[in-house]
Amino acid sequence: MVDKKLSMADIAEKINHEFDDDLSCIFNDDNADKLILRVRITNDEAPKGEIRIPDINKVFIKYGKVNKFDESEGFKPDNEWMLDTEGVNLLAVMCHEDVDSTRTTSNHLIEVIEVLGIEAVRRSLLDELRVVISFDGSYVNYRHLAILC
Numbered sequence: 001m002v003d004k005k006l007s008m009a010d011i012a013e014k015i016n017h018e019f020d021d022d023l024s025c026i027f028n029d030d031n032a033d034k035l036i037l038r039v040r041i042t043n044d045e046a047p048k049g050e051i052r053i054p055d056i057n058k059v060f061i062k063y064g065k066v067n068k069f070d071e072s073e074g075f076k077p078d079n080e081w082m083l084d085t086e087g088v089n090l091l092a093v094m095c096h097e098d099v100d101s102t103r104t105t106s107n108h109l110i111e112v113i114e115v116l117g118i119e120a121v122r123r124s125l126l127d128e129l130r131v132v133i134s135f136d137g138s139y140v141n142y143r144h145l146a147i148l149c
Helices: 008-019 090-095 109-115 118-134 142-148
Strands: 023-027 037-041 058-070 074-086
Touching: 008 023, 008 037, 090 109, 109 118, 118 142
Parallel strands: none
Antiparallel strands: 023 037, 058 074
């Protein structure tokens, strides 16, 4: 930053000026070995015009593994961004125009049976069991899990 003739104070001042009371910047000394600038959101109100789904409190973004189908190579593993939510409202999420309802899942079994029916609950329970069992690297044959579900 020395070659650009910038200091941490200059950067923090510009950010604070641009975002007023919405952001707060804390920074370390320019002579430190590792320069750190921490930005905290201070105004946590929802912007006007934001679309909210009732009973969904927070949304977290995660990078997960999925299997995608390619006509020449068949199924191959890939990574993509997904959204996890705190709170549940499966029906409203599936009805949202920007959500792919064919890939939407829920681990709230009561809501799944109310929205999608008994077969969807069986599949959801099977998927959750697989995640729990495979977490430590264990493998259980599908037939054995299917007996439970």
